[in-house]
Amino acid sequence: MVRPLLMCFVLCVVSGSSKPTEQKSRVHADAPLSELEHDDQQNFDYDHEAFLGREEARSFEQLRPEESKRRLSIIVDKIDADKDGFVSEAELRDWIKRAQMQHVYDSVEGQWKDFDLDGDGRVTWDEYKNVTYSSYLGNAAATPTAAAQPSPILDSYWSPPTESPQTDGDYNYTQMMMRDERRFRVADGNGDMVADKQEFTSFLHPEEYEHMKDIVVQETIEDIDKNGDGLIDLQEYIGDMYMSEDGEAEPDWVTTERQQFAEFRDKNGDGKMDKEETLDWILPADYDHAVAEAKHLLHESDSDQDGKLTKEEILDKYDVFVGSQVTDFGEALLRHDEF
Template identity: 60%
Template sequence: MELRPFAMCVALCAVYATSKPMEKKDRIHHDPQLSDKEHNDGENFDYDHEAFLGQEEAKTFDQLTPEESKERLGKIVEKIDEDKDGFITTEEMKKWIRFAQKRWIYYDVDQQWRAHDLNEDGLVTWEEYKNATYGYILDDPDPEDGFNYKQMMSRDERRFKMADKDGDLIANREEFTAFLHPEEYDYMKDIVVVETMEDIDKNGDGLIDLEEYIGDMYNHEGDPEEPEWVKIEREQFIEFRDKNKDGKMDKDETRDWILPSDYDHAEAEAKHLVYESDSDQDGQLTKEEIINKYDLFVGSQATDFGEALVRHEEF
């Protein structure tokens, strides 16, 4: 059975054992790019395929015939149409793209769910999670371990309670996902900020000063002179992070730092897909409109062969 804090402890030990003073720790939560391909529909639709399906899923469509691709795309369209009104709105398209891009999160939740839903009732209680994760550690602690599991358990309980919207200490799948990946949920972002501040705030004043900020991302040990990026980070703290110029970052300033308002790639791609496929220009898509433009959304042997032919002709 997977023990989350133990795995975290091992991971932390590995980081500190192998990291070098020159390496930089990044606390900022960015939405990842939808694809590392160039977005140039004049050349191909590779970017759109990966944005719509996710990178790994997009590859599977390249092995299908056009008919098979259309059939599978049709089934996806039915999933995207959440209210079952026969139309795909930009909002529904955006939600699907975000889901497709974050399948790894749901895979992780599936793994954790099986380990913690001990009575297999489709719910995870705090007691189930606590017993599965901390049970034997607290029953038989290792005096030489030096790791404060009680503190970690208390922190997990606080996060679990925040994820648990109805306050019954029983998490459904969505609440459990919010517990494991709080950065993905707006109502959990406060706890992301609080936990980050607790990690960095070494003097316990509830704020992050310049030295704590630098100390979290840079280890001075064995490095006679600060690298250039550390000097830049000092300037960033003084000029941009510490907005009220009191020498420290409070909760709001920390939130602005680690949870920036990034450009919404999923929304931009959703608008692009709707615009390019909306033949009657009513601002929403039917299943037929999407299938008619199937090569914009998904690949197939035909598109893959066409690209291979182009590559062959270049030599």
């Protein structure tokens, strides 16, 4: 019987009416910036989606070139973060990464009011906990958390609760709440257990943030490690993806996964994946598509070959960036300036 790959660090938390966590594919490879073919001889559609994000690029389709250039001019001002009148490769890269993260920001924006109960522009741990867990844990979830209490969040696991846990099928809500609190502490940069929108975004989408990688790895190991040694052996690795039924032949893809474990996952050959090996598995960093696209756009538009772009150079090559399409991206930027 095949089970889907699991991931505990993607949350499904709409008004507390759904399960607090939802598990998905563990591996977060750096995906291409667009599913379209990157063939500039045919069109620049790939570049448009890379530069704006898929949804924003689609909304460009009916705009006349003059209006497209006008709106692109506004976007260029946003990209020029240091306001020196030039767009550097680094600024272009950061913009592309931000455009690709827009769906994450939109997701957080859609949930924000559900958790910011007092409307003060921040989400406290108690606000999040009460919205997410109160219907499952009652008074236990409503008990305030001591924000100043230190927590050894990265080098040790939470102890099992001493009282009988609140459970629902495969869900242990007490342990899930404790684990969410641990992650909230990592996302909360100043340790006050109050998250601004950026901190709350890193809490909900930790796989997207460098400073959250350790907690992503720890949560993954905790999910898969059945014998409690803090490592992932071959049996645990396969068991996370596949459970055989009596008399069922093992599929070919499972055999391939066994080979992958031996040849690529278990780099030191000790039969288990440690934290570093687990990090390489779930958050591979083989290729940065945003860096490659920034270099490409710079090469296509840098007419004087000085390694940076003026607004005029970008507008002269507007069809590479946005073509003759329509967008409300300027307005979207205003809505998401807090990121």
